Amino acid sequence: MVEETSGPDLDLKSRRNVQDPFPVYAWLRDHEPVHWSESLNAWAVTRYDDVVELLNRPATFSSDRFRRIDERYASQRPAVRAVAEILGNWLVFRDPPDHDRLRGLVQSSFTPKHLESSRDRIQRTADALLDAVVARGAMDFIRELAFPLPAIVIAGLMGAPEEDIEPIKTWSDRLASYLGGAVDARDNFAEASAGVAALVDYFRTLLAERERRPHDDLMSLMLRAEHEGDHLTRDEVVANCVLLLFAGHETTTNLLGNGLFHLLRHPAQAALLRADPSLLHHAVEELLRYDGPVPATVKIATEDVPWRGRTIRRGDIVVPFLASANRDPRQFLDPDTLDVRRQPERHLAFAWGIHFCLGAWLARLEARVVLDTAFRRLPDLALAPGEPRWKPMLFLRGLESLPLEWGSR
Numbered sequence: 001m002v003e004e005t006s007g008p009d010l011d012l013k014s015r016r017n018v019q020d021p022f023p024v025y026a027w028l029r030d031h032e033p034v035h036w037s038e039s040l041n042a043w044a045v046t047r048y049d050d051v052v053e054l055l056n057r058p059a060t061f062s063s064d065r066f067r068r069i070d071e072r073y074a075s076q077r078p079a080v081r082a083v084a085e086i087l088g089n090w091l092v093f094r095d096p097p098d099h100d101r102l103r104g105l106v107q108s109s110f111t112p113k114h115l116e117s118s119r120d121r122i123q124r125t126a127d128a129l130l131d132a133v134v135a136r137g138a139m140d141f142i143r144e145l146a147f148p149l150p151a152i153v154i155a156g157l158m159g160a161p162e163e164d165i166e167p168i169k170t171w172s173d174r175l176a177s178y179l180g181g182a183v184d185a186r187d188n189f190a191e192a193s194a195g196v197a198a199l200v201d202y203f204r205t206l207l208a209e210r211e212r213r214p215h216d217d218l219m220s221l222m223l224r225a226e227h228e229g230d231h232l233t234r235d236e237v238v239a240n241c242v243l244l245l246f247a248g249h250e251t252t253t254n255l256l257g258n259g260l261f262h263l264l265r266h267p268a269q270a271a272l273l274r275a276d277p278s279l280l281h282h283a284v285e286e287l288l289r290y291d292g293p294v295p296a297t298v299k300i301a302t303e304d305v306p307w308r309g310r311t312i313r314r315g316d317i318v319v320p321f322l323a324s325a326n327r328d329p330r331q332f333l334d335p336d337t338l339d340v341r342r343q344p345e346r347h348l349a350f351a352w353g354i355h356f357c358l359g360a361w362l363a364r365l366e367a368r369v370v371l372d373t374a375f376r377r378l379p380d381l382a383l384a385p386g387e388p389r390w391k392p393m394l395f396l397r398g399l400e401s402l403p404l405e406w407g408s409r
């Protein structure tokens with residue numbers, strides 16, 4: 001808990017708060033629900049109702065951060081400009097009407113009906129990855145399953161070759177250190193810019209190839225929209241291919257890792273799930289609520305907003321803490337308890353409103369298949385000894401590694 005006697009450590013970027021942010025979230029919700037954070041240079045909003053209100057006001061809290069904010073620094077840092085030019089075309093960083101146009105073009109590919117056909121591919125991939133380790137009795141779950149599975153699935157949907165997932169990981173990791181809000185000393189801009197440049201080159205080449213030979217995949221779908229006069233530029237096509245690939249695996253890796261970690265840390269909950277696999281649906285929602293892969297997002301105020309005794313100024317950065325909202329006792333009974341029988345439908349792990357995660361169904365499907373398969377195939381699955389290390393990031397939450405062991409030893 002936060003020690004009130006010595007004064008709470010409110011630095012959201014401190015090592016301790018990044019490893020375990022829940023005590024500082026609780027303090028902020030109770031004492032300063034709209035809090036100016038010096039270290040973030042931004043407002044932190046931590047209560048459930050406030051986060052929902054913020055996400056419901058996209059005209060006041062804009063998502064267009066790369067064109068509104070980072071351009072201020074672009075002349076000083078060419079690397080920032082390179083990153084901002086691509087990311088400024090991502091639909092997640094656009095406001096209406098551009099956001100609606102870009103989202104409308106791809107969303108039919110992410111409906112539950114469309115994705116049902118991915119179930120077999122997910123199951124086959126999970127089985128193949130487990131086949132490779134099952135006799136060994138041990139694995140690093142992140143490296144050997146939670147990373148490759150979502151990467152193979154999204155690469156397949158996009159139309160990218162499966163064997164490219166290793167270089168894709170290297171490039172995406174560079175971007176993740178910037179977008180994820182890494183709190184270590186790396187030069188995020190330079191790294192992100194190298195990662196983005198490589199991903200852009202990669203997709204330009206693949207798209208040119210798809211143009212000659214269209215397939216039934218997302219790249220071909222976007223190219224058709226470009227050609228059929230849906231006002232989609234080639235830069236937008238390339239940028240949103242990078243977005244889908246990036247958003248489609250990094251986050252899901254962390255859902256699988258965080259989810260399995262917490263289940264194994266709570267053996268009684270894991271036992272409930274083993275005994276009754278019909279709980280899987282709610283269990284995945286509960287794991288998303290309890291410790292989701294995206295703790296916070298970033299918005300920009302477009303006007304002055306008086307809020308809970310403070311005044312957010314036009315142009316200020318505002319950070320809705322989804323992970324804090326998901327532990328708000330004003331919304332969830334006994335929120336710090338993991339309960340796979342809970343039905344936390346209104347959790348905010350996938351955000352809320354117009355930017356609600358496009359890949360939510362895909363991520364849920366992957367998590368259900370993987371958890372079900374792991375529990376079925378690995379008897380006495382348990383955490384290997386050792387303390388978990390969370391990646392030092394603010395906006396993405398995931399484990400560096402997750403060593404597991406199973407079978408009689």
Ligand code: HEM
Pocket residue numbers: 063091092093103154243244245247248249251252255292293294297298349350351354355356357358359360362363
């Ligand atoms: C557990 C896994 C995932 C989590 C927790 C997650 C979380 C989120 C969140 C919080 C947002 C809103 C961001 C904001 O408003 O700033 C978002 C948007 C988005 N996500 Fe996910 N995501 C996940 C998986 C995926 C997958 C598998 C895809 C697939 C391709 C995906 C694609 C997207 C896209 C395209 C958007 C932008 C939607 C829009 O702006 O309208 N995500 N996601």
